[in-house]
Structures are given as structure tokens and as C-alpha cells.
Amino acid sequence: MVSQPGPDTPAKAFVYDDSMPSSTSRTAVRRKSTVTAPASKQRILKRGQGIVDEVYELIRGDIMALRIKPDTRISIDSLVRQLGVSQTPIREALSRLEATGLVTKQHFVGYCTAPQLNRRQLDELYEMRLLLEPYAARCAAEQMSDAQLQKVVALAGHMEPGASRHSYDRFADQDSEFHDLIASGSGNHLVREALARLHTHLHIFRLRFHSEVTKEACNEHAKLIAALSRRKAAEAEAAMRAHIDKSYQRLKSFARDV
Numbered sequence: 001m002v003s004q005p006g007p008d009t010p011a012k013a014f015v016y017d018d019s020m021p022s023s024t025s026r027t028a029v030r031r032k033s034t035v036t037a038p039a040s041k042q043r044i045l046k047r048g049q050g051i052v053d054e055v056y057e058l059i060r061g062d063i064m065a066l067r068i069k070p071d072t073r074i075s076i077d078s079l080v081r082q083l084g085v086s087q088t089p090i091r092e093a094l095s096r097l098e099a100t101g102l103v104t105k106q107h108f109v110g111y112c113t114a115p116q117l118n119r120r121q122l123d124e125l126y127e128m129r130l131l132l133e134p135y136a137a138r139c140a141a142e143q144m145s146d147a148q149l150q151k152v153v154a155l156a157g158h159m160e161p162g163a164s165r166h167s168y169d170r171f172a173d174q175d176s177e178f179h180d181l182i183a184s185g186s187g188n189h190l191v192r193e194a195l196a197r198l199h200t201h202l203h204i205f206r207l208r209f210h211s212e213v214t215k216e217a218c219n220e221h222a223k224l225i226a227a228l229s230r231r232k233a234a235e236a237e238a239a240m241r242a243h244i245d246k247s248y249q250r251l252k253s254f255a256r257d258v
Contacts, residue, residue, distance in 0.1 A: 149228060155178055
């Protein structure tokens with residue numbers, strides 16, 4: 001299996017951790033290497049929104065852009081120095097990221113970025129998507145209101161493929177919203193909630209960074225929107241199934257073997 005030609009999983013290292021209990025604080029513990037954002041200077045928060053929300057978006061952006069590598073310990077003290085805030089909003093933001101699956105909390109280690117999906121996890125994720133999303137698209141074609149459809153069309157019009165990491169991250173957020181709007185239009189709340197809990201787009205867009213991903217997705221979205229606009233249930237189902245299958249083909253070689 002070919003792994004992503006981006007950042008490698010960091011090597012394990014022996015480090016001392018003053019936060020460990022006294023009986024173990026002087027013991028070298030095998031632990032994940034510690035990485036936060038690459039810049040060493042303080043990063044200035046805009047503080048135009050809730051401080052926790054802003055910290056959440058900054059850390060999430062660093063994780064999605066792989067500035068904080070997968071399977072890496074996150075140093076809260078380093079973030080305090082870089083962001084100029086107390087530990088409280090940082091811990092709240094990390095707790096929210098834990099709920100999305102981008103961050104895990106480990107005993108005696110603290111918060112770590114989640115590993116990238118392995119091949120088995122990717123396969124299971126796409127199996128679930130194929131069970132739910134084509135059905136949701138079929139239902140949406142039949143039940144989605146004109147106002148809901150216009151939201152989908154408008155959002156798709158703002159989804160521009162780009163070569164920069166920032167535009168790629170923005171596309172990931174928009175793609176997540178695009179699929180959620182269709183799930184919502186299906187009228188099946190359980191299907192929508194099940195898909196939301198997968199946090200699909202937060203994970204798959206960490207696997208591969210390439211403008212080809214966004215360009216092809218936009219073309220596939222256009223075919224799906226055309227079927228929804230014509231209220232053709234079978235066509236919408238087929239278009240969604242084809243989109244998910246092609247997405248899987250674009251990513252499968254970048255998921256690591258178990």
C-alpha cells in the first residue's frame with residue numbers, strides 16, 4: 001500500500017514529562033513526539049468571535065493542513081505561549097476536536113492528533129456512505145423543497161477548486177455542508193445524524209492534498225445537482241453512488257495498510 005507522500009508519522013521518542021505523577025516524573029517514558037503549529041512566535045487571535053471558537057478553528061486548521069502531524073502529541077503549554085491565552089479555552093477546543101475524531105485523549109499522554117485513516121477504516125467508512133448517501137439523494141430528489149435545492153445550488157457555485165492548502169481546507173468544509181444539505185433534504189433525520197457522526201470530510205481530506213480531488217468532485221457535484229433539479233430520484237441515486245465510488249478510488253492508495 002502506498003502511503004501519502006506528505007508528512008510521515010512521527011517517530012517515537014524518549015521524553016521527560018513534568019506533568020506525570022511524582023513516581024514517574026523522572027522516568028523516561030516512550031511517548032509520541034510533541035508538535036504544535038510550526039511557528040515559534042506568538043500567533044495573534046482576532047478575538048472577533050468567541051475565544052474558544054477561534055482557538056478551535058486555529059487548531060483544527062493546523063490539523064487539517066497537517067501542520068500538526070497525525071498521531072502526534074499536542075502540547076497545551078506550547079499553544080498557550082503561541083496563542084497568548086490560558087489553558088481553559090485550549091482544553092475546551094481540544095475537547096470539541098476530540099468529539100469530531102480529529103483528536104484523541106490518552107492516559108499519561110494527553111491530547112494527540114488522530115492517526116490518518118488506515119485502509120480498513122477507509123473501506124468501512126465508504127461502505128457506510130454507500131449504504132446511506134445514495135438513498136438520501138434519492139429521497140432528496142423527491143422531497144427536497146425548492147428553497148433547500150437553491151441552497152445546494154448556491155453552495156456548489158461557491159465551491160472553487162484551488163491549488164492552495166487554504167482553499168483546499170475551505171473546500172473540505174463546503175463539501176461537508178454540501179452533503180449535509182442533501183441528507184437534510186432527504187427528510188430522514190436518522191440518516192442525516194448517522195452521516196454527521198461519521199465526520200467523513202474531516203478525515204478523508206487529510207489523506208490527500210491535490211487540486212485534482214476538488215476539480216473532479218465539482219464535476220460530480222454538477223451531475224448530482226442536475227438530477228436533483230430534474231427531480232429524477234433514480235438519477236440522483238446513481239449520481240451520488242458514482243460520486244462516492246470515484247472519491248474512494250481517488251483516496252484508497254493513500255490510506256496506510258493495517
